[in-house]
Amino acid sequence: MAVGNVPFPELPPVEGVRLGTAMAGIKKPDRRDTVVIELPDTATVAGVFTQNAFCAAPVAVAKAHMERCLSENLVPRYWLINTGNANAGTGEAGMRDALASCAALASHMGVAESQVLPFSTGVIGEPLPMERLLAGLPKAVSSLADSSQAWQHAGEGILTTDTRAKGATVTVAIGDQQVTINGITKGSGMIKPNMATMLGFVVTDAAVEQSLLETLLRETVDRSFNCITVDSDTSTNDACMLAATGSGARIESAEQVAVFRNALQRVMTELAQAIIRDGEGATKFITLQVNDAATRQEALGVAFTVAHSPLVKTALYASDANWGRILAAVGRAPVEAFDVNRVVIDLGDVRLVENGGRAASYTEAAGSAVMAQEEITIRINLGRGEESATVWTSDLSHEYVTINADYRS
Amino acid sequence: MAVGNVPFPELPPVEGVRLGTAMAGIKKPDRRDTVVIELPDTATVAGVFTQNAFCAAPVAVAKAHMERCLSENLVPRYWLINTGNANAGTGEAGMRDALASCAALASHMGVAESQVLPFSTGVIGEPLPMERLLAGLPKAVSSLADSSQAWQHAGEGILTTDTRAKGATVTVAIGDQQVTINGITKGSGMIKPNMATMLGFVVTDAAVEQSLLETLLRETVDRSFNCITVDSDTSTNDACMLAATGSGARIESAEQVAVFRNALQRVMTELAQAIIRDGEGATKFITLQVNDAATRQEALGVAFTVAHSPLVKTALYASDANWGRILAAVGRAPVEAFDVNRVVIDLGDVRLVENGGRAASYTEAAGSAVMAQEEITIRINLGRGEESATVWTSDLSHEYVTINADYRS
Incomplete structure (x- = not known):
């Protein structure tokens, strides 16, 4: 794949x-x-x-x-x-x-x-x-x-x-x-x-x-x-x-x-x-853009935490706008004194999260339309400073497991 | 599962x-x-x-x-x-x-x-x-x-x-x-x-x-x-x-x-x-025991790095004694001034790694016999001190992807 x-x-x-x-x-x-x-x-x-x-x-x-x-x-x-x-x-x-x-x-x-x-x-x-x-x-x-x-x-x-x-x-x-x-x-x-x-x-x-x-x-x-x-x-x-x-x-x-x-x-x-x-089993190409971080290191920390989350990656594979998983991954990222009420998360051009919860304007239909695409950008604005980082990743599919459960045989 | x-x-x-x-x-x-x-x-x-x-x-x-x-x-x-x-x-x-x-x-x-x-x-x-x-x-x-x-x-x-x-x-x-x-x-x-x-x-x-x-x-x-x-x-x-x-x-x-x-x-x-x-999609119960670490934090760091590695988890699912993946995960764990020549890794009672590479006594047959079991203990001895940690995890299976690609539907 x-x-x-x-x-x-x-x-x-x-x-x-x-x-x-x-x-x-x-x-x-x-x-x-x-x-x-x-x-x-x-x-x-x-x-x-x-x-x-x-x-x-x-x-x-x-x-x-x-x-x-x-x-x-x-x-x-x-x-x-x-x-x-x-x-x-x-x-x-x-x-x-x-x-x-x-x-x-x-x-x-x-x-x-x-x-x-x-x-x-x-x-x-x-x-x-x-x-x-x-x-x-x-x-x-x-x-x-x-x-x-x-x-x-x-x-x-x-x-x-x-x-x-x-x-x-x-x-x-x-x-x-x-x-x-x-x-x-x-x-x-x-x-x-x-x-x-x-x-x-x-x-x-x-x-x-x-x-x-x-x-x-x-x-x-x-x-x-x-x-x-x-x-x-x-x-x-x-x-x-x-x-x-x-x-x-x-x-x-x-x-x-x-x-x-x-x-x-x-x-x-x-x-x-x-x-x-061409990532193993990849069906999606994901861009994670973290903005307004206090340091570049912090921005990279958030981006990689989301990029490594198996639950975010399987939701991307399923084209399921399960934005709660993105929010949960951001919430466990290594950020000191993290005020999540300032966090804004956009999926493509659809606002997912603001004020500590689901954005008022969000609709499942709008989220699903973005998730159905093959190339998806997730923008996470931390509201803490002026540094940013961009990380690219793929989704986690059945094919990934097949490839890695069979690689040596 | x-x-x-x-x-x-x-x-x-x-x-x-x-x-x-x-x-x-x-x-x-x-x-x-x-x-x-x-x-x-x-x-x-x-x-x-x-x-x-x-x-x-x-x-x-x-x-x-x-x-x-x-x-x-x-x-x-x-x-x-x-x-x-x-x-x-x-x-x-x-x-x-x-x-x-x-x-x-x-x-x-x-x-x-x-x-x-x-x-x-x-x-x-x-x-x-x-x-x-x-x-x-x-x-x-x-x-x-x-x-x-x-x-x-x-x-x-x-x-x-x-x-x-x-x-x-x-x-x-x-x-x-x-x-x-x-x-x-x-x-x-x-x-x-x-x-x-x-x-x-x-x-x-x-x-x-x-x-x-x-x-x-x-x-x-x-x-x-x-x-x-x-x-x-x-x-x-x-x-x-x-x-x-x-x-x-x-x-x-x-x-x-x-x-x-x-x-x-x-x-x-x-x-x-x-x-x-009862982990999602679990087919194996894995005990990761890290011994002789400098601090408990360091021992936990190594144990969780291995426990989170998708490549280790898929190899466990496949019952494939792909010990190189364990070695690679240990090698990227957060350990300062890490001398890998002191690391000893055992899979059950089979020695996998010593002196920076595959143990001389290791045979694929012995490794495979342990990997075929439903409950597997991996012991990692760092040779740096006297602290230890034990972490438990499951494998990464097709079923895990299925569960999490379908959870909301």
């Missing part, structure tokens, strides 16, 4: 960036499951990773290799991604496997081991099938290309329970030059990113200095991947990477940064929303 | 306590939906109520009436409970209705209005059908009795989506006297009590001074109703009441208090667990 029909967009080439994909049979035969992304040696690279204390071996290795490259002035030129196995909860053996897969690709391409960053996604706790993965590498390398088909195959090659590949592209003028930003992402369940989503890979041809690139990645992820939730479960493997190849316009002045940040935010938000639209 | 087959126990009379039930047709015809519990004027009474900021009108009135009784040396002698309507999110009109229902019963019984405490449970945001409720009162009053049948009918008269009535009784010797503690409770969904469960009513014939009674209620609820969760949603109407009628043994000395607290804890825990066994 998924919300709407969103085809994979046509991603234009980004100079110096090539993508290769193979069917290595990591978990199942005849599906793209191994992806190599190549960057030019002019690139700057930034990454954000899961905050889950049980972070997977490839996350630990990717972080260590990033640091090593920075200290030795090397570019992490290869991103090696496999699906079908998360290499998480695999202890020492998992670390050895992640390092060995980097070493294999590095020797193939003639770069240092630390220039390869590994990413894995799939089932947790099974050993990575190294033989198959290593056998697939030459095939992935031989297919390296910069075509839009190569981007689409890479988008497909990182999926797990996703029902479709997810990509986004924006082209924007910086001075008299065009800058392109391409991204692909995957994720459908175990989605409550805390730093980044399951996996996101974004590349631009702009030239962006390292520390600025890191800042831009953090800022835009904070308002995209860090604002989505399917099921409140933060993955062990979350990672979002951003590379700037440097062949295009240089991003330096405040104005250039503003235009570029805006374009990058569009790509990040589109990718993050694509994950929700 | 529900876990196991738990008949309503035979509750013995508690001197001076009578219960009456009526079919008032609050929401549906031909079901017990209005209950009156009468206490003698020798009783002490304590209560704990929901922390949800949107607390329901009857909760606000019950708290105000309790305070008034305390300051005027009156006993809150009548508990008036209706199911089928929560009288929550109903604003000023809801307050008027709650007060009017107290006034009606008070004038019927010849007591002050503040001596009646109202409790409501059911759908949120609909006006309380006062005409039907008031018409039902005389019938409930005329059926007041202390028989075990009266207890069972009262247990039935407070249910909503519950599949069965829930009661518990313990008799214990205090010196040369027998003390009886009887309790009934209801709750199945919107269960993540924060002070008390949806509704719990416990009565003893012991004589317990007011402030001691309040302390005992808080302490025992903290380790029973406050340690259960079905779906992480805290209700607007939670309340747990405890009355000591004073006709039996006096509880004063440290030893008497210890024996009585122990017996009371047994009743509270049995009632709280009964809610989980």
Whole structure:
């Protein structure tokens, strides 16, 4: 199940960036499951990773290799991604496997081991099938290309329970030059990113200095991947990477940064929303907008409390305007000295709650008409300050239970 | 659905306590939906109520009436409970209705209005059908009795989506006297009590001074109703009441208090667990035991994070030993400077996780054998200190979605 029909967009080439994909049979035969992304040696690279204390071996290795490259002035030129196995909860053996897969690709391409960053996604706790993965590498390398088909195959090659590949592209003028930003992402369940989503890979041809690139990645992820939730479960493997190849316009002045940040935010938000639209069992795409909070943290607290409520999510699935469940979820959110008489809740353009109870103007017919829609916005005004937050989520359906009760079988 | 087959126990009379039930047709015809519990004027009474900021009108009135009784040396002698309507999110009109229902019963019984405490449970945001409720009162009053049948009918008269009535009784010797503690409770969904469960009513014939009674209620609820969760949603109407009628043994000395607290804890825990066994769509009863935490708060944080994880709950439903999901949930729990290499996780008597990954001794067959059971204990040892917590929860099934996607229709 998924919300709407969103085809994979046509991603234009980004100079110096090539993508290769193979069917290595990591978990199942005849599906793209191994992806190599190549960057030019002019690139700057930034990454954000899961905050889950049980972070997977490839996350630990990717972080260590990033640091090593920075200290030795090397570019992490290869991103090696496999699906079908998360290499998480695999202890020492998992670390050895992640390092060995980097070493294999590095020797193939003639770069240092630390220039390869590994990413894995799939089932947790099974050993990575190294033989198959290593056998697939030459095939992935031989297919390296910069075509839009190569981007689409890479988008497909990182999926797990996703029902479709997810990509986004924006082209924007910086001075008299065009800058392109391409991204692909995957994720459908175990989605409550805390730093980044399951996996996101974004590349631009702009030239962006390292520390600025890191800042831009953090800022835009904070308002995209860090604002989505399917099921409140933060993955062990979350990672979002951003590379700037440097062949295009240089991003330096405040104005250039503003235009570029805006374009990058569009790509990040589109990718993050694509994950929700393809959330496990999703039949609805829900936007939760919390306004007039005392702090952004408070606004996020209210938005996520509502977004995680199984009772709100099942009511959304049923298209039932059971607004009492929204009210009950808001009422248990982490807000100090909460005066609920100031709270105003709107469902689409229908006022649900004011003065501590159901709005006088509310009718069941009006509420039901909004709930019947596939895309629904819930606005919660706290009346406490001027901060706000927007969070995107999906509903909780029979299909969600089916997918997660059957995933390993 | 529900876990196991738990008949309503035979509750013995508690001197001076009578219960009456009526079919008032609050929401549906031909079901017990209005209950009156009468206490003698020798009783002490304590209560704990929901922390949800949107607390329901009857909760606000019950708290105000309790305070008034305390300051005027009156006993809150009548508990008036209706199911089928929560009288929550109903604003000023809801307050008027709650007060009017107290006034009606008070004038019927010849007591002050503040001596009646109202409790409501059911759908949120609909006006309380006062005409039907008031018409039902005389019938409930005329059926007041202390028989075990009266207890069972009262247990039935407070249910909503519950599949069965829930009661518990313990008799214990205090010196040369027998003390009886009887309790009934209801709750199945919107269960993540924060002070008390949806509704719990416990009565003893012991004589317990007011402030001691309040302390005992808080302490025992903290380790029973406050340690259960079905779906992480805290209700607007939670309340747990405890009355000591004073006709039996006096509880004063440290030893008497210890024996009585122990017996009371047994009743509270049995009632709280009964809610989980009858959790919406429950097919499994799960005990989460977190040991060797730095603080009890930390232990509760880990236990509830795992208990709320939809991915853990669907794996339990599927009897799938997908222990990676437990590990991932533990890893995202609110624990400062978390060294996961010290974490040990056992599923029943099977070791799942140690040294940051899957235990060397683990086999899928052993894990699956435990997961196939109807009652499962997950032990998580954090290796950080000496505090612990136990939390009880149910699984997440297709039936849960069905119940909550259909509840209002």
